Amino acid sequence: MKCTEFLRELSDYLDGKITEDLQAELDEHLHWCRECHVVVNTTKKTIEIYRDNQIYELPTPLRNRLHEAIMTKCRHSKETKKDI
């Protein structure tokens, strides 16, 4: 599974709306991918904060920002690999 695929499932993953198979795949990705691990932790924390304020939806700007950060990192590591 790639980071892009992981991110596509992220909100369903956090909502627990996915199948067991998919959940296993996402968990496996989290084991080796530090970046997505950080994203999940940050997102979970954010959700908790918003839950305290009775807002359940993850705000779209935040989601976009996380997505962009990951995309930039992925692109960057690809470019670095090419240079080697």
Ligand SMILES: [Zn+2]
């Ligand atoms: Zn990842």
